[in-house]
Amino acid sequence: MTxxxxxxxxxxxxxxxxxxGPEDLVVAQRHLxxxxxxxxxxxxxxxxxxxxxxxxxxxxxxxxxxELWPAIRARIEQQKVVAMPGSAPVPARRRAIRPWGFAFxxxxxxxxxxxxxxxxxxxxxxxxxAVAVADSGGGAALIAVVDSTRAFEQEAQALLNHFELxxxxxxxxxxxxxxxxxxxxxxxxAELEGAIASDPTNxxxxxxxxxxxxxxxDLLKRVDNAS
Amino acid sequence: MRAEFRLAxxxxxxxxxxxxxxxxxxxxxxxxxxxxxxxxxGLKIWAPGGTLILKAWxxxxxxxRGRVASDEHxxxxxxxxxxxxxxxxxxxSEPAGQSSLVVYVxxxxxxxxxxxxARIEASGVSGSYYSVSGSMHLSGSASSIxxxxxxxxxxxxxxxxxxxxxxxxxHLMLRGAPEDVDVSTVGxxxxxxxxSIKRGQLGSVSGDIHxxxxxxxxxxxxxxxxxxxxxxxxxxxxxxxxxxxxVTGAIENRFPGVRPAAAPRSLRLNFGHGGAQVTVRTYKxxxxxxxx
Numbered sequence: 082m083t084x085x086x087x088x089x090x091x092x093x094x095x096x097x098x099x100x101x102g103p104e105d106l107v108v109a110q111r112h113l114x115x116x117x118x119x120x121x122x123x124x125x126x127x128x129x130x131x132x133x134x135x136x137x138x139x140x141x142x143x144x145x146x147x148e149l150w151p152a153i154r155a156r157i158e159q160q161k162v163v164a165m166p167g168s169a170p171v172p173a174r175r176r177a178i179r180p181w182g183f184a185f186x187x188x189x190x191x192x193x194x195x196x197x198x199x200x201x202x203x204x205x206x207x208x209x210x211a212v213a214v215a216d217s218g219g220g221a222a223l224i225a226v227v228d229s230t231r232a233f234e235q236e237a238q239a240l241l242n243h244f245e246l247x248x249x250x251x252x253x254x255x256x257x258x259x260x261x262x263x264x265x266x267x268x269x270x271a272e273l274e275g276a277i278a279s280d281p282t283n284x285x286x287x288x289x290x291x292x293x294x295x296x297x298x299d300l301l302k303r304v305d306n307a308s
Numbered sequence: 309m310r311a312e313f314r315l316a317x318x319x320x321x322x323x324x325x326x327x328x329x330x331x332x333x334x335x336x337x338x339x340x341x342x343x344x345x346x347x348x349x350g351l352k353i354w355a356p357g358g359t360l361i362l363k364a365w366x367x368x369x370x371x372x373r374g375r376v377a378s379d380e381h382x383x384x385x386x387x388x389x390x391x392x393x394x395x396x397x398x399x400x401s402e403p404a405g406q407s408s409l410v411v412y413v414x415x416x417x418x419x420x421x422x423x424x425x426a427r428i429e430a431s432g433v434s435g436s437y438y439s440v441s442g443s444m445h446l447s448g449s450a451s452s453i454x455x456x457x458x459x460x461x462x463x464x465x466x467x468x469x470x471x472x473x474x475x476x477x478x479h480l481m482l483r484g485a486p487e488d489v490d491v492s493t494v495g496x497x498x499x500x501x502x503x504s505i506k507r508g509q510l511g512s513v514s515g516d517i518h519x520x521x522x523x524x525x526x527x528x529x530x531x532x533x534x535x536x537x538x539x540x541x542x543x544x545x546x547x548x549x550x551x552x553x554x555v556t557g558a559i560e561n562r563f564p565g566v567r568p569a570a571a572p573r574s575l576r577l578n579f580g581h582g583g584a585q586v587t588v589r590t591y592k593x594x595x596x597x598x599x600x
Contacts, residue, residue: 213498252424255440262476262494269513269534273591278556285553289591292532296492296513303456303474306438307422 088112088119097126230287233294240301247308258305266300269293316529340409341372347416351435354394356424357405364415364432377406396537413459416451416508427447434468443478463494467504490501505529512536520600522546531588538588539596547580550597554590562598 089107095101096109113120178200183196248256273290345368353360359378370391376382384393394406405425413419419435421428423442430437432448439457446463452470455462461478464471467485476494485504492498492511500510503521508529510517517531520541527548531538537557540550552559553574561575577597588595593599 247314256460256475258440262458263571265494265513268579269591272534276591283555285555285589286591289532289534289555289589292511292589293513293534295492296511299474299492300494303438303458303476306456307440 087116088123093119093123094126097123098130230291230294232290233298237294237297237301240298240305244301244304247305251304251308255304255307259300262300263297266293266297270297320492331532338375339371339373340376340382340390341370341391343370343386343391344368344388344416345391345417346388347371347414349388349414349417350390351411351413351417351419352390352392352393352394353411353419353421354396354423355407355409355421355426355428356395356397357426358395359409360421360423360426360428361408361410361431362419362421362428362433363410363412365412367412368414369412370414370417371412372409374409374412375407379409447484464491523548523586525583527584527586529584529586531586532590533593534591535593536590537594537596538590539598540586540588541598541600542579543600545580548584548586550575550577550579550586550588552577552588552595552597554593554595556592557590558594560594560596560598562596 090108092101092105094114096106101109103112113123133200251259270290273286273293275284277286309555316512346449347368349370351370353362355567362515372382372384372393374382376395379398380395380570381398382393382395384391386392393429395409412494413433417433417435419430419433419437421430421435421437421439423437423439424496426442428437428439428442428444428446430444430446430448432450433446434450434452436454437444437446437456439460441459442457443461444455444457444463445465446455447465449467453464453466453468453472455464455471455473457475457478459476459478462473462475462480464473464480464482465484468487470488471482471486471491473480473482473491474487474493475496478493478496480491480493480496480498481501482489482499482502483490487504487506489502489505490507490508491500491512493515494513496512496515498510498512498515498517500517500519505526506527508527509532510519510529511532514535515533516536517533517538518541519529519531519539522543524546525547542563551574555573557573559573559575561577563577575595575597
């Protein structure tokens, strides 16, 4: 009670949430009975705390999580879908579209389409990241197989880095067999990536690419086991 | 016709491999290790060259017999729960691979075998087998098998719930009664004659795949090859849905009464009541389906 005229901000909050010590509380209550301004403010804070308490989320049970998960998963999958030029539009939330919105949206879409087209022309490399196009019901499968390819690709690269350290101590016949098999698989991967560059929405190509990367990971593990 | 000759050749090879242990056993006369062992003992075996024969038996001991070449010596140790033994060069140089070991292990034991050029024969022994260029012939009943070789051949005649096998340029032959199967080669030919497979991933990069069996009811099989051909030789009693697709290869179907493919380079075949689901994918390898 440093200020004899009014309670401090901290004192008001402590009085409202009940955390004030008993001796200070006696003094504060005496002041509140005679000061309408402080009393009103403490009541305001108390009401605010009540509202916050009522809106706090209730604990979620495991069964609730299980029920919620499919929808969460669907939202995650939906966010992975990147619409490509010419693909079916991704369903969006309904809201009022103002006329200027059409103009702005059209301009933006044209700019994005131009950038994508220009980029494809200048760099015909295969993007193995999440690229998905809404084909006839195969969109989710395509996303899954692209994810799978990326996972195998990353694992293969990690194993290759690890393998470089072992290469010097490897038996010559093992090294020869490894180099040969790696070349065969890398040629297959290069062919598939070239085919995907010209047909990026073909899920069969993506699956074969994932399969080839899996073969590469298997080879690297096999040579590690044989070392 | 060529396929019949090939299968006959495979059967002959398998027969010769099966007869090989008799030759090795005649010289395996000295006991190198004999110890009490738990039923589920774990064994690490190092056999760089020569011949290694593993047999499961219904006794609570591990018994190693064999003939050790002069440029190698036998080492071993461990207790009833785990042992490690094998052969190593006596003078530090690479051994010539003239040694042969015959190992008896409890039926529930698990082995981890590492070899370089050694030929491995195992009957009813579960575990993992790794080799550089040695061939393997694994047979009998086991709980799980993992077999890998860089260039050697694998002849797998197993009744096993879980099987994983890999080779590079070697020939991989799968028969017996495996259930959950994941097998692949890089350039080697993959021959499958097992009807018991319930879940199967069978692949190659540039090797041919031959499947001469009828898929089990409810089986899900996936064949994939980049540039190798995939040939399915099916009996008239086959039942299943076969989805075949290739990117630049050809699909050749010799079953009568099948309508032409709806989409280019893809074909869907329904046989019987559609019990199994079989998917075949290639990039430029041909897919051939024909009756037995």
